[in-house]
Amino acid sequence: MNKTEITTSNQLNDHYCVIMAGGVGSRFWPLSKNNFPKQFLDVLGTGKSFIRSTFERFLPIVPVENFLVVTNEAYKHLVLEHIPELSENQVLCEPMRRNTAPCIAYASYRIQAQCPNAVVAVTPADHLVTNEVEFQRVIGLGFDFVSHPDHQDALMTVGIRPSRPETGYGYIEVSPRSLQNAVGEVVPMDNFKEKPDLETAKQFLEAGRYFWNSGIFVWSIHAILSAFKSYLPDMAAIFDEGASVFATDGEQQFINENFARCENISIDYGVMERSQCRYTIPADFGWSDIGTYGSLYTHATHDANGNAKSGTALLVESKNCVVNIEEGTEAIVQGMDRCLVVYRNGSLLVCRMDDEQRIKQWVEQIGR
C-alpha cells in the first residue's frame, strides 16, 4: 500500500464524523443523571466536557460542517451549548434509545443524502484520549484506507493496545501473521472477544495480538450501508423507505414515526460480528472509556494519600478515595479507604470503589 498515493486521492471534504451522544451514564450517578449525562460532564477537571473534547479531537481532520451528533431530543440544547459551532440540523435526535446500530444507520442515511462518497469516523461522545496527535494520525490512516477503491467494503474498528489485563472491555483478535508487518497500521481483524475473565485477560495481554474494542469505527458510507443491507436487512428496509426524506424537512417526522421499529442491537453484534471485511488499527493514543469511577480515579490527579479530590473537601485519614463534591458545597471525609464519596445536585453516593459495577443497579433500585 502506497500511503502518499492514497492520501492525495482523498478529499478532506468527504470526511465525516458521527458523535454518538445518546447515553445516560448511570454508572456515574450522581455526577451523571438522566437530565445531565456523562458526555456533558468534565469529570477529569480538564475544563472541557467529554463531548467538547471529542469534537475538538476530530476538528483538525473533519470540516466543522461534516460533524453529526446523534443524541436524544432532551439533550439537543446541551449538545448545541457544548458545541456552539454546530448548526441545529447537525444534531440528530433519536426519539428513544435503541443502541448503536439504529443510531449509526440514521446518521449514515443522512450522510448518504448529503455526500454519497463520504468516509466516516463514528465515535462515542464520552471517551478520553490523551495523545490527540497520534489519535488524528490513526483516524487519518483509517480515512485513507477506507477511501481506497480496493477497500470500498472495509469496516474498520480502532483497537487499543492493552496496558493491563482489563476485564471490563471487549477485545479484538488479530492473527499472528497479520500483525507481523503492521504496528500502528491497518490490519485484517479476526474475531471479537467478549469481556474476558482475569486469567484470559492476562493471556490476551501476553499474546500481544488482542486489542481493546474502542467502539470507534471508520468506514465509507458505501461500506456501512451495504453492510446494513446484508446483515440487518430489516433495519435497512426501514431507513430505505424514508431514503428521500433524509436531509430534508421531513426527516425528523420520519424518524419519530419509524425509529421505534428498529431492532435494539449494537453495531458490534448486528454488523461487525457478521462482516467478512473487517480491519483494525492497533493503536496507542492514551485511550479510556472512563466508564466507571475506577477509570476516572486512574486518570485523575492524586494527593499524597492516593485520593482523587474534586470540590471543597477536608480529607482526614482517608486514602485511595474518589471524593467529588458539588461546587458551593463542602465535605468532611474521614477514615475512608478505597471509597467513592460523590455529591451532586441533591444526590449522594457513598460506596466501596470495588463494588462500583453495581452502582447502576442501586440507581435503578431508588428509581432514578
Next chain:
Amino acid sequence: MNKTEITTSNQLNDHYCVIMAGGVGSRFWPLSKNNFPKQFLDVLGTGKSFIRSTFERFLPIVPVENFLVVTNEAYKHLVLEHIPELSENQVLCEPMRRNTAPCIAYASYRIQAQCPNAVVAVTPADHLVTNEVEFQRVIGLGFDFVSHPDHQDALMTVGIRPSRPETGYGYIEVSPRSLQNAVGEVVPMDNFKEKPDLETAKQFLEAGRYFWNSGIFVWSIHAILSAFKSYLPDMAAIFDEGASVFATDGEQQFINENFARCENISIDYGVMERSQCRYTIPADFGWSDIGTYGSLYTHATHDANGNAKSGTALLVESKNCVVNIEEGTEAIVQGMDRCLVVYRNGSLLVCRMDDEQRIKQWVEQIGR
C-alpha cells in the same frame, strides 16, 4: 424534712425556669451550624426540637411567664419561633458567648428584679429526657427543697444515675453515708469529678455513689446571687453596677456594653466547685445530653442491620451507621460499618463513628 409542709409553703408563681440556649453544637455538624444550632433541631425525629421539648418539660411546674431563654441575638427569632408562647422580653440576648456563669448571672439578676423570692431551675436547651413525669417530680422536689428557709443558700445539681461507664461526662460524688437514706431524694454533694478514664468510670459505676453531672441546677435567687458575690465577686460587681436597669428598657444596652467584661467561666468551675452548700438529687428519668452522633444513635430507632436512618437513603451492605439525609435529597450508602453519613444544606460529613469526638476539630479546620 416534711415534704407536705414544704410544698404548701411554696408558691408556684415563684418558680422560674432559665433555658440556656446559646450553644452552637458543632459536634453535630452539619446538622447543626452557627446559623442553626442543635437546640433548634429535631435530630431524634420526635416532631419537636430540643428547645421545644425542654420548654414543654418544665411547663407543668413553671408558669409560662416565668420562663427565660438566654441565647445569642442571632437566635432570638428562632427561639420565638420554637416557643411562640414566650413574649420577646423573655428572651435574653447575650452579645457574645461567655460560658454558663455569665449567662446564669444575667438571668439571675433579671429574675431578682422581677421576683426576689424566686426559686429557679436552670437547664441546657438541648438535652433529652424520656420520663418527663419523673423529671417533673425531681425538679419539683428541688424547688421544694431550695424554697425551705433552712436551705436558703443551697445550690442543687441534678445528678443522673449512670447506666454505663461513660467517659464523656463529669461526675458528682456523694458520700456513702449521705446516700444511705436518699434514693430519689435531695442529698448533700461531696465533689465534682472530671471526665474519668474508662477504668475509673467502671469504678464509679460499681460504687453506686457517683452520678453524671447533668448541668441542670435548682436554687433560690438569694442563694445563687450570694454565691456569685462570694465566689465570682468581679462578675457580681459588674452586674451590681446595672442592678437598677434589669427588667427595664435599659437592660439590653447595659448588657451589650458590659457583658464582654465578664470572665469566660462555667458555673461548675466558677461557683459549684467553690460552694460549701451543695446538694444533688440522684435521679433516673431517662436523660442524655445527646452531645454526639453516638448518643443520637443510641436513642434512635434502628433497622435490622443496626442502622439509624433518616431521609431518603438506600442502604446496601451497611450496618450500625447513622445516615441522616436532608429532605428532598437522596443517597446510596453501601459497604459502610459504624459510619456517620450526614448531609445538610450543602455540607456533607462522612466519618467513622468511633472518631466523632474529633468532628468539632475538623469543622474548625474547614473554617466553619
